[in-house]
Every structure is written in structure tokens, then in C-alpha cells.
Amino acid sequence: FFGYWPCEFLFQELRLFPGTPLRAVYEERTGQTFLAHEMPVTPFFDSAVRNAWLCMSWYREHYHGRVNKIIRGLIDPLNRLMFSPAAKGCSTPALVAACQRGHAAVVHLRHLAYRFLESLLSLEDGLRADGGVEELVSRLDLRDFDSQIEEGGRALSELLHAAAELGLEDVARSWATAEANP
Numbered sequence: 001f002f003g004y005w006p007c008e009f010l011f012q013e014l015r016l017f018p019g020t021p022l023r024a025v026y027e028e029r030t031g032q033t034f035l036a037h038e039m040p041v042t043p044f045f046d047s048a049v050r051n052a053w054l055c056m057s058w059y060r061e062h063y064h065g066r067v068n069k070i071i072r073g074l075i076d077p078l079n080r081l082m083f084s085p086a087a088k089g090c091s092t093p094a095l096v097a098a099c100q101r102g103h104a105a106v107v108h109l110r111h112l113a114y115r116f117l118e119s120l121l122s123l124e125d126g127l128r129a130d131g132g133v134e135e136l137v138s139r140l141d142l143r144d145f146d147s148q149i150e151e152g153g154r155a156l157s158e159l160l161h162a163a164a165e166l167g168l169e170d171v172a173r174s175w176a177t178a179e180a181n182p
Helices: 021-030 047-083 093-110 112-121 132-138 143-165 169-180
Strands: none
Touching (some): 047 093, 047 112, 047 132, 093 112, 093 143
């Protein structure tokens, strides 16, 4: 699934649906029998796996919303600039450069959650920590993540500015609509 977007599956725990073999395995390991209509919280038997899931939840809370907003903000104007009849023949070096930076920002931002997970998995002391999520996250260098988000925002601003200079108002309207309906 590396690179798959949207990457919401990175933030979900395993679900123990009734009648599945996995549920029986968990019942056996925990010594419990789950009621048929019950959806139990999946226990984490390994603290490193639990910490990875908690850290990914932290990423989702602190980064993922902003990342999604910028990606959505970039994709619609890029599509409009590439396929809109109004944009045909309006190609300028500034617009081409803005579109290239916009596409590059989308690719980088789509992989940010995977890079965060990769950073977690490569922590020198592993994911076993008594201090919890905040301790683990504090061991990561988040400057690159912050700069990727800032670069995405700049690419979006540049793209909208270049489109506005060419009189492509529908591109700016598409962003205003996306802002109003997150």
C-alpha cells in the first residue's frame, strides 16, 4: 500500500468483526469470549505496535488535516489549468513553473504520512518508550515535515496567483469553494 492515497488505513486499528478467524485468535489470546453483537477494541499485545498506532494518530491530529487541505487545494486548480477550455493557449513560463511545483508538492505531500511512519520505524531506540507518544514524537526531526507543508502552501499560492494574472477566474473560484467546503 505504500504511496496509496488517501492513506486513512495508516490511522486505523484492526477491527475484530464477528465470525472472522482473527476474532477467534484474539478471543483465545485474551481468554475472553466476545458477544456476537459486540465490536471489541483490538488489544495491542506488543507495546511497539501500540506506540506506532498512537504516534500515527498524533500525526493525523497535528498534520494530516493541513496536508489534505493543501492537496485538495492544489488538485482542483491543476486539473482546471490542464483541462479547462479557458486555460488553452494561456501557457506562460510562470504558469508552467507554478503547475510543475504544484504537481511536485502533491507528490511530496501524499507521501508525508508514509515518511512519518518510516521515521518512527527507524528510531534508534525503537518504539518502546515509557514516556508515550510525546516522548517518541520528540525524538523525530519534524522540520522537514513542516517545510513540506509550507512548500505546498507556497505552491498553491503561486499557482492561484499565476492563474489570476491570466484572467482564469474559475481557478480562483474553485479554491474559494474548496476553502468554504472543507
